[in-house]
Amino acid sequence: MRLPELLKLTEGRLLVDAKEDVFMDRAYAADLLSDVLALTDEQTTLITGTTSPQVIRVAEILNIVAIIFVRGKQPSDAVLEYALRLGIPIITTKKAMFEICGLMYENGVKPCKDRPMPEKKPSV
């Protein structure tokens, strides 16, 4: 799914545009950031209701493809500016998380996969 299609589907508004063409084929929805950081899959789209400054830093660390803020939430201008610099598109929609997940799933976006982490050496 590309941004124009997503905006139409979710009746969303684009707060920060992408630097390059963005393709969203998997997504993850959560409000708690450590749940998001428990992911190991790359190139995921994040659906969240959390707008703290840490959201964008988590997105940076995980190479999140795009962030969709639900329930009409909007992060601060500082967060938007940071997203612009990173080239991470930001979308806001009035719809709630469940509906956004349903709409995206129906239209071919899949859950992001969890990849097993490498085997551990016993602690020394």
Place this chain on the structure above:
Amino acid sequence: MQGSAYAREEALCIEFDVRAGDVEHGGMASSQIKAALKQFGLSEPVARRAGIIAFEGEMNLIVYSDSGGTIRVCVDSEYIEITVQDFGPGIEDVDLALTPGYSTAPAWATDLGFGAGMGLHNMEKNADRFEIHSRLDEGTTISCWVKRRTDDSS
């Protein structure tokens, strides 16, 4: 936010001070750490794992430490070593704190998206080696080692 860089034996290190309660800058040290590791030539998956460890450690310093703490990242020929240290309040029951889902996060932190009780678990999961030492009233030191090269090259 400014980190200080220096050489230690065979390793290159970078160190950041993190202030207690400093929500506004929370995560900035970690994003700079990830960027520095990538600039240093480390692969994206390895830099990401180190970034996740640093971020979880950084946010715990902000939310729980009495007087802030430090994050030190050292890279030698084999490992990235990430050390997160504070001087109180310490953790009473470390095993309990490591249990996924256990959290004492205050309301102001849950409003920001913290308190899943997954942070320490994420640090452990992303490390090839993980050590935590904590004493009440003395503080907490967490050391994580991430191998520079992984067999899983994705």
